[in-house]
Amino acid sequence: MDKHTARGLVNEVTGGRRMRRRRLQPWLRDLARENVLTINDLIWPIFLTEGVGTREPVASMPGVSRLSPDLAVDAAKRAEDLGVRALALFPNTPSELRDETGSEALNSNNLVCTAVRAIKAAGVDVGLITDVALDPYTSHGHDGVFGSNDQQIDNDASVAQLILQAQTLAEAGSDMIAPSDMMDGRIGAIRASLDETGHTDLPIMAYAAKYASAFYGPFRDAVGASGTLKGDKRTYQMDPANGQEAEHEVELDLAEGADVVMVKPGMPYLDIVHRVKSAFGVPTTVYQVSGEFAMIEAAAANGWIDRDKAIMESLLAFKRAGADGILTYFAPEIAAKLAK
Structure with a gap:
């Protein structure tokens, strides 16, 4: 023919x-x-460590390092220069400061609080989002505290500790707190506590649909939780097989006072991002987690994919699914490219 x-x-x-x-x-x-990625969509997660002038590479996350608070200030200035509007801060707490209840989370001079105050003192104009969860502080690596039988995480005892952590972070100067623990009722309890203590304007970004995922490994390396975690987190994080449950979780968090909701991980859960945004129409963020980052870097290092194109395609996929904000370790790199 x-x-x-x-x-x-x-x-x-x-x-x-x-x-x-x-x-x-x-x-x-x-x-x-139909969809455009902008610098305003990017949130840059950074890891903190003790010391001065200290930069510790994370072996499982090529190009990512833990930063001492003074270098976190430099990172914040870099973000501001690039137009990245927000940072999410995560600490690698020294092992000697970790205990069964995560008491270091309540220390007003812990790594996160110190970094927040340092960045604020430097006058850097970036939003600081701080994580509310106990896993970087507990000796057992869980996001809450165990009950009296040491068999499972005690929801309500954990919430009591998380309320105090949220207060500590609020008083340090956080611009947004982000409970990532997945305990029932913690958003409402934290919101009530913040309101009672004069922090009525402090927004909450709820990790509303956070799955018990295999993609968190490098993150746990970065915050020093890989070697401490006992068991798994399936009794409080979501089953990867469930989709409808995510909508119930988001609905509950919104009813309790969440201002922004998050889906985590990202790429394997694009359907959940879409469902959440379609069902509720609220500001929705997604976390391109450490395992996703590491896979792209590893495949690119082996010459199996085009790194730059794969990064951009993955971020556009989040926008297409309905995400308003993206937590990604590629944020500074992508911001520099978008600014050209």
């Missing part, structure tokens, strides 16, 4: 509608693009 005959058949079956016409020229592809 020659080209002219094929053209007739194609026109007949398509009714003359040729979708490729919109794709042939770069300017028209840009015009027809």
Whole structure:
């Protein structure tokens, strides 16, 4: 069959509608693009460690390092210069300060509080999002505290500790707190406590649909929890098989006072991002977690994928699914590219 005959058949079956016409020229592809990634979409997670001038590479996350508070100030200034509007802070607490109840989380001079105050004192104009969870502080690596039988995490005892942690972070100057623990009722309890103590304007970003995922390994390395974690977190984090449950979790957190909700992990849960945004229409963030980051870096290092294109495609996928904000370790790199 020659080209002219094929053209007739194609026109007949398509009714003359040729979708490729919109794709042939770069300017028209840009015009027809449904989703656009901007610097405003990016939140940069950084890890903290003790010391001064200390930078500790995280072996399982190429290019990512734990930073002492003074270097966290430098990172915040870099973010401001690039136009990245917010940082999310996570500590690697020294082992000697970890205990069964995560008491270091309540220390007003802990790593996160110290870094928050240092960044604020430097006058850096970035939002500081601080994690409310006990796993970087507990000797057992869990997000809460164990009950009297040491068999499972005690929900209500954990919430009592999380309330105090949230207060500590609020008083240090956090711009947003982000409970990531997945205890029942903690958003409402924290919101009530913050309101009672004059922090009515402090927003809460709830890790509302956080799954018991295999993709968190490098993060646990970064915060020093890999070697301490006893058992798993399936009694409080969500079953990866469940989708409808995510909507129930988000609904509860919103009813309790969450201002922003998060889905974690990211790429394996694009359907959940879409469901949450479609069902509730509220500001929705997604975390491109450490395992996702590490896979891209490892595949790129082996020459199996085009690194830059894979990063951008993954971030656009989050936007397409409905995310308003993306926590990603690629934030400074992508911001620099978007600014060009």
